[in-house]
Amino acid sequence: MKLRWMTWLFPSRCPYCRKVIASDRTECEECAERITSEGLRRSLETGNICMAPFCYEGAVRDALHGYKYHGKYSYADSFVKAVLRVLEPEHYQTDLVSFVPASPKSLQKRGYDQSRRIAVGLAKELHKPLVPLLQVGKAYRPQHSLSAQERKKNVWDAYEMLPGLSPMGKRILLVDDICTTGYTLAACSRVLMQSGAKDIFCVTVAIRVQNTG
Ligand SMILES: [Zn+2]
Numbered sequence: 310m311k312l313r314w315m316t317w318l319f320p321s322r323c324p325y326c327r328k329v330i331a332s333d334r335t336e337c338e339e340c341a342e343r344i345t346s347e348g349l350r351r352s353l354e355t356g357n358i359c360m361a362p363f364c365y366e367g368a369v370r371d372a373l374h375g376y377k378y379h380g381k382y383s384y385a386d387s388f389v390k391a392v393l394r395v396l397e398p399e400h401y402q403t404d405l406v407s408f409v410p411a412s413p414k415s416l417q418k419r420g421y422d423q424s425r426r427i428a429v430g431l432a433k434e435l436h437k438p439l440v441p442l443l444q445v446g447k448a449y450r451p452q453h454s455l456s457a458q459e460r461k462k463n464v465w466d467a468y469e470m471l472p473g474l475s476p477m478g479k480r481i482l483l484v485d486d487i488c489t490t491g492y493t494l495a496a497c498s499r500v501l502m503q504s505g506a507k508d509i510f511c512v513t514v515a516i517r518v519q520n521t522g
Pocket residue numbers: 323324325326327328336337338339340341
């Protein structure tokens with residue numbers, strides 16, 4: 310809850326159209342209507358499914374960009390609400406919520422973990438424990454220094470279990486902000502399944518549909 314003078318100085322804005330909104334709203338009314346979409350579904354290389362409320366384009370892409378790179382933390386509330394709209398019964402039957410971890414380098418740069426923040430909100434709404442399970446391993450290299458083929462392998466080998474933790478027998482709701490190629494979620498799902506997880510259900514705010522850049 311914002312203090313009154315802060316609301317006056319920094320009014321809440323709709324993440325998708327930047328219109329000023331009441332402090333108890335998470336987006337404007339017009340954009341709220343758009344959120345009630347059917348949801349998108351993507352099959353990952355591991356056979357796991359990723360669901361998202363939005364296509365990664367236009368206003369949603371801008372909102373995610375602001376959230377990820379310009380410290381618009383409060384957008385997480387709207388993203389969580391949007392994701393909740395597309396969840397199916399199996400998502401509610403998971404044992405815990407986890408998330409794709411940021412690399413130490415991007416954590417240092419941004420100061421917060423964008424996927425974790427969305428996962429925190431979802432865990433709270435679903436009354437599930439939030440359990441960080443994965444970390445980015447030391448072998449991970451910055452993607453911009455690599456060719457397309459090297460990037461895929463880099464992501465595929467990037468993640469490992471946090472020491473001392475086991476997902477044995479658990480059904481996991483795995484959260485990330487965006488699903489572009491799907492390799493990241495597939496790589497994380499693979500590690501969790503190899504470590505004994507029973508099932509992985511992935512959710513993101515947006516999925517990049519082919520041919521939309
Ligand atoms: Zn709006």
